Amino acid sequence: MKNKNVVTISGGTGGFTLLSGLKKYPINISAIVSMADDGGSTGVLRDELGVLPPGDVRQCLLSLSDSTETLRDLLNYRFQEGGLKGHNFGNLLLSALEKINGSFSKGVDEAAKILNVKGRVIPVSNEDMRLCIKLKNKKVLNGEKNLDHNKEIDAVGIDHIFLKNKVAANPEALKAIKQADYIVIGPGDLYGSVLPNLLVNGIAEAIKKSKAKVIYNCNLTNKNGQTSAFDVDDYVEIINGYIGKDRINFVTYNTGKPADKLVEKYSKEEGKNFVVQFDVDKNSKRKFKLIKSDFISNHELPGYQKSRVSVRSKSYIRHDSEKLAKLIMMIFELGEYENITKEII
Amino acid sequence: MKNKNVVTISGGTGGFTLLSGLKKYPINISAIVSMADDGGSTGVLRDELGVLPPGDVRQCLLSLSDSTETLRDLLNYRFQEGGLKGHNFGNLLLSALEKINGSFSKGVDEAAKILNVKGRVIPVSNEDMRLCIKLKNKKVLNGEKNLDHNKEIDAVGIDHIFLKNKVAANPEALKAIKQADYIVIGPGDLYGSVLPNLLVNGIAEAIKKSKAKVIYNCNLTNKNGQTSAFDVDDYVEIINGYIGKDRINFVTYNTGKPADKLVEKYSKEEGKNFVVQFDVDKNSKRKFKLIKSDFISNHELPGYQKSRVSVRSKSYIRHDSEKLAKLIMMIFELGEYENITKEII
Numbered sequence: 001m002k003n004k005n006v007v008t009i010s011g012g013t014g015g016f017t018l019l020s021g022l023k024k025y026p027i028n029i030s031a032i033v034s035m036a037d038d039g040g041s042t043g044v045l046r047d048e049l050g051v052l053p054p055g056d057v058r059q060c061l062l063s064l065s066d067s068t069e070t071l072r073d074l075l076n077y078r079f080q081e082g083g084l085k086g087h088n089f090g091n092l093l094l095s096a097l098e099k100i101n102g103s104f105s106k107g108v109d110e111a112a113k114i115l116n117v118k119g120r121v122i123p124v125s126n127e128d129m130r131l132c133i134k135l136k137n138k139k140v141l142n143g144e145k146n147l148d149h150n151k152e153i154d155a156v157g158i159d160h161i162f163l164k165n166k167v168a169a170n171p172e173a174l175k176a177i178k179q180a181d182y183i184v185i186g187p188g189d190l191y192g193s194v195l196p197n198l199l200v201n202g203i204a205e206a207i208k209k210s211k212a213k214v215i216y217n218c219n220l221t222n223k224n225g226q227t228s229a230f231d232v233d234d235y236v237e238i239i240n241g242y243i244g245k246d247r248i249n250f251v252t253y254n255t256g257k258p259a260d261k262l263v264e265k266y267s268k269e270e271g272k273n274f275v276v277q278f279d280v281d282k283n284s285k286r287k288f289k290l291i292k293s294d295f296i297s298n299h300e301l302p303g304y305q306k307s308r309v310s311v312r313s314k315s316y317i318r319h320d321s322e323k324l325a326k327l328i329m330m331i332f333e334l335g336e337y338e339n340i341t342k343e344i345i
Numbered sequence: 346m347k348n349k350n351v352v353t354i355s356g357g358t359g360g361f362t363l364l365s366g367l368k369k370y371p372i373n374i375s376a377i378v379s380m381a382d383d384g385g386s387t388g389v390l391r392d393e394l395g396v397l398p399p400g401d402v403r404q405c406l407l408s409l410s411d412s413t414e415t416l417r418d419l420l421n422y423r424f425q426e427g428g429l430k431g432h433n434f435g436n437l438l439l440s441a442l443e444k445i446n447g448s449f450s451k452g453v454d455e456a457a458k459i460l461n462v463k464g465r466v467i468p469v470s471n472e473d474m475r476l477c478i479k480l481k482n483k484k485v486l487n488g489e490k491n492l493d494h495n496k497e498i499d500a501v502g503i504d505h506i507f508l509k510n511k512v513a514a515n516p517e518a519l520k521a522i523k524q525a526d527y528i529v530i531g532p533g534d535l536y537g538s539v540l541p542n543l544l545v546n547g548i549a550e551a552i553k554k555s556k557a558k559v560i561y562n563c564n565l566t567n568k569n570g571q572t573s574a575f576d577v578d579d580y581v582e583i584i585n586g587y588i589g590k591d592r593i594n595f596v597t598y599n600t601g602k603p604a605d606k607l608v609e610k611y612s613k614e615e616g617k618n619f620v621v622q623f624d625v626d627k628n629s630k631r632k633f634k635l636i637k638s639d640f641i642s643n644h645e646l647p648g649y650q651k652s653r654v655s656v657r658s659k660s661y662i663r664h665d666s667e668k669l670a671k672l673i674m675m676i677f678e679l680g681e682y683e684n685i686t687k688e689i690i
């Protein structure tokens with residue numbers, strides 16, 4: 001049987017988790033990555049060098065890489081002093097390769113060779129994309145970096161996001177979507193990682209037209225102000241709003257219980273309805289199949305670096321890489337049969 | 346027959362030329378590199394990050410590397426804008442690896458693995474070494490960078506150089522010298538590349554004691570103020586002053602004629618006695634064997650980058666990599682016989 005073509009659209013910790021798990025299976029992965037990041041080292045490089053944002057791509061490359069630990073440590077190394085302070089070595093690598101190769105995509109392909117990457121990492125666009133955030137009070141914030149710990153967003157809430165200028169999709173991304181057997185969306189922040197990809201001209205339309213089945217890995221927790229008290233249907237409705245009515249075929253949903261300490265921490269930071277709920281009675285017409293399982297991670301995520309600290313299970317509620325990948329592979333198997341039960345709950 | 350152990354002590358364009366040629370032969374190369382560089386990107390990294398100077402090591406690694414052209418281009422890439430302006434990607438790589446591995450030497454070994462380097466690149470010291478230049482008017486200039494295009498040096502001349510603080514030799518450098526069959530000194534600037542290595546505690550003494558034969562690749566041209574109107578015996582005398590009377594066994598000397606245009610250029614910049622001469626009648630007691638040959642290069646030196654431009658044969662009088670390596674290999678063969686003629690002139 002031919003290996004399945006799998007397109008992923010995710011980002012941040014969620015993307016790293018997803019790809020680290022999936023790379024162990026015999027499938028052809030094309031990881032589409034948003035180019036809207038403009039914070040930290042990435043933001044400085046965009047502004048000063050005029051390059052595309054390397055941060056998320058670096059994480060994707062590392063998650064799919066078969067390279068030595070030394071090379072991973074090197075790519076995650078962040079300079080601590082002088083004019084280089086805060087710059088991540090992997091970001092500098094990608095920016096240098098972009099300059100040498102004359103295009104970000106070609107630079108990413110070269111980096112993938114150096115890092116012995118399994119699958120492909122595809123920037124969603126080769127153009128300069130800038131995210132704008134419209135709040136419910138009609139104010140517009142310029143730049144994705146405003147999504148992080150923003151008290152105004154916490155208080156007012158997001159109405160929607162849009163791109164400052166229209167940007168064209170990377171033809172390689174459109175090709176991968178067209179050839180996909182499965183499109184896996186999430187895990188990842190709705191406004192920070194998932195939706196920016198769908199705002200790029202042609203991407204949502206390509207998903208709409210594609211024969212691929214769509215799996216959505218629903219978030220475990222909500223973000224205050226951004227997705228306050230969202231349930232599964234809220235997430236699905238917003239995403240389907242871009243890619244077509246009932247376009248999502250499968251939703252994975254966590255039933256595992258996070259540690260008490262984390263529950264306390266998240267309650268304070270994200271509000272008491274921070275756990276994403278599923279209300280079976282809310283909607284009798286939903287078409288997606290819900291796959292419930294315990295996805296909670298109990299250990300560290302090796303090789304991942306967020307800002308200046310490694311992500312440890314002790315401080316974040318997040319997906320377990322292996323559990324998630326295993327479940328997705330199971331859905332790929334299920335998908336082979338036409339007559340499976342309508343809902344697996 | 347066992348491969349010969351060859352230690353090189355050179356630097357800059359000359360070192361790159363020497364190593365690029367030698368790496369093609371079945372010998373064990375240990376390239377000892379001065380840590381006195383403090384100009385340009387290297388100087389900024391030393392000052393801001395407190396690292397050892399990566400520039401010369403980068404060039405050595407590249408000259409001995411079997412890596413792809415892409416990787417070489419990447420290591421030579423110099424950022425052109427913003428806070429990274431002037432920094433060379435390879436320098437950043439070495440500085441990051443030093444920080445991650447906790448020692449410059451270990452970082453160099455890791456870089457050598459990434460670059461698939463043939464032989465070893467050994468920093469002459471793991472300590473912070475700073476060069477001081479004493480002029481003939483007794484003034485002292487602090488920093489090797491003062492050697493470049495310095496009008497005061499041009500006018501007054503150098504008396505000698507010394508290190509600001511005593512630094513210990515890298516034990517790996519001492520070990521390589523002890524185990525060497527041949528020590529190859531030069532080509533390289535006398536004050537900028539060759540002598541700084543001999544100022545490090547233990548290095549000159551180790552060469553003195555070593556059973557290795559010493560080959561000195563004499564410079565093709567003199568530098569105004571530094572080695573104005575020097576002849577072969579002047580160079581040999583100064584170097585032997587550090588490593589022992591008559592310690593140099595072989596001297597290679599160029600008889601090729603540089604292009605007229607270059608003669609004109611060098612006459613202006615380095616004075617009319619810029620060609621290093623050999624006066625056979627000057628000294629009847631010299632013990633070294635002089636090997637005369639045409640070493641002049643007529644083509645580019647691939648992969649080498651000096652400051653912001655590639656070195657092209659059209660603008661510099663320099664050794665040809667292949668001719669030089671071939672001649673040195675011939676000396677290795679000659680050295681096997683005890684009864685060769687005393688002087689090959």
